[in-house]
Amino acid sequence: MTGIKYEDFLDLGYEPADSELVCDFYIEPAHDMNMEEAASRVASESSNGTWAELQVDGSITDLSATACDIDGNHITVAYPDALFEKGSMPQILSCIAGNIMGMKAVDNIRLLDCEWPEAIATSFMGPQFGSSVRNEIFDAGDRPITATVPKPKVGLSTDQHVQVGYEAWTGGLDLLKDDENLTDQDFNPFEKRLYDSIEARDKAEEETGEKKSYLINITADGDEMLRRAELVADEGCEYVMVDVVTTGWAAVQQVRELCEDLGLAIHAHRAMHAAFDRVEEHGVSMRVIAQICRLCGVDQLHTGTADLGKLANEDTVGINEWMYSDLYGMNDVLPMASGGLHPGLVPELVDRVGTNIGVQAGGGVHGHPDGTYAGAKAFRQAVDATAEGIDIHEYAADHPELQTALDKWGTETPR
Structure with a gap:
């Protein structure tokens, strides 16, 4: 023995x-x-x-x-x-x-x-697209891609939601995004939201000459998520969004496998991550959660704002570097910066994490004094100016939407 x-x-x-x-x-x-x-x-x-x-x-x-x-x-x-x-x-x-x-x-x-x-x-599929979405889908060049979530994040009717999306797209943003708790509620049903949003997306593309897309939240039980993903592909949308922590990693892997056949990119919302990573002495770090996301095959993941914005501090820079790193030839993941961003914070954000990212603003777009369309223009102007190496205050002199945003929020970090 x-x-x-x-x-x-x-x-x-x-x-x-x-x-x-x-x-x-x-x-x-x-x-x-x-x-x-x-x-x-x-x-x-x-x-x-x-x-x-x-x-x-x-x-x-x-x-x-x-x-x-x-x-x-x-x-x-x-x-x-x-x-x-x-x-x-x-x-x-x-x-x-x-x-x-x-x-x-x-x-x-x-x-x-x-x-x-x-x-x-290498036993996992990994991302299908990763950060290449910036140019394979949007032809974004050297700038970050941009996104917004309609606010309030729940409560808008489908018609209201679609109108916000249309104004954001025509104002210059690349992506409309559902928030984590909007799926298929009576006030804004999934299928109607999908069909009407894609119709508005197509109209915005015709008017702007730019590619636009929609991060629609398919989160549900496993079978229903797969059904919704197929509907999204049928409508000609390029993305699905999944609440990866709450839905579970096995379900994420199922979605990834189907998205390989459908040609869809996966946007990962990390809702509930702080239940595991916020207490510094216990749980699972966001760095490990990000590693799991990459292995399971998401293409975009929220990783924080490098201590800008409204969310608790975390190692955004280190996490992003790992997601870009070589991993036996596996595709990388595009980090998404979100949570309390507005135009005045864009230069410092890019200085800290670079341009190979997505940047998302909710209140920093829709809270613009002149509404969503002007807010989208201001946010895109801040991104364009920063990518071109132009001081945003100088750029604002010829861009009134950006000037209004700077007058309202300055460069202060919200709480």
């Missing part, structure tokens, strides 16, 4: 193999645990250990994770790739972010980062 004990999961001299999934955690051990004891329990519980010392007859497949580094409150755990079902994000997360989040051995635990081995990463 072979005994399996907690200490068997700790080896601070171990060098992870290239084939292993390597995860970095922040942990705060329980009051009666030291770091070594807590680290070994994290590796044990997230692989093939248990609380009791086991006596095993014969040989078993070695699927033990190894806690291989401790640096202050940071630990590194290496997982053999045979532990995982390839191409199944739910199964992988059930290991590396499952029971360990509730263990008594740690007061807090946070999954900070992952190094994905090739065999696991």
Whole structure:
């Protein structure tokens, strides 16, 4: 018989193999645990250990994770790739972010980062388009693409919603976007909103000579999402939007597979992410959530505003860099900056994160004193000026919509 004990999961001299999934955690051990004891329990519980010392007859497949580094409150755990079902994000997360989040051995635990081995990463489809949407769909050149959400985000009738979209498109914005909680309610049914919005989109394209599109929220149960995606493709729209956290990763993978056949890009809204990543000592970091999104195959993802806007601070720059990085030839993801943006913040945003992004404003468009059309013009003017290296205050001298926006909001960050 072979005994399996907690200490068997700790080896601070171990060098992870290239084939292993390597995860970095922040942990705060329980009051009666030291770091070594807590680290070994994290590796044990997230692989093939248990609380009791086991006596095993014969040989078993070695699927033990190894806690291989401790640096202050940071630990590194290496997982053999045979532990995982390839191409199944739910199964992988059930290991590396499952029971360990509730263990008594740690007061807090946070999954900070992952190094994905090739065999696991390439078992996922990844993005179909990624940041190439900027030019494959919109011919945006060196500028960010632009988007807006009608405000209020729920409560507008379909006719009101479509009118807002039409004014935003003709004002110069590229994308109309549903917000996370607008799907198929009686006041604005999904199918009517789709049909009427695409009709208005086509009219806006004819009038402006620019490509326009619509990020329509198909979030629902799995079968219904697939049905809605097919309707979207039938109408000649280029995108679907999915609330990726609330709908679940298996459903995202299903949508991605169908979108390969339909030629649709996937815009990922991250609603509920802060339930996992806002408390800095516990949960799952937005960096890891972004990694999961890329593997599962979204093309655009909200990643924050680099401490501008109204949302809590997060590592937008670092997350964006990872999403652009080489990952065994997998397509990248276009970061979307949103949450409290307005024209006066565009230059600083681009200075911090570059132009290979999408920028989205809701209140910063529709709250313009002269309405949505003027607000869209002002936002596009700010983007164009910044992409061309022109000071927006100088640009505003010949662009009254931008000047009005600057007079109203200046360059202040909202709360």
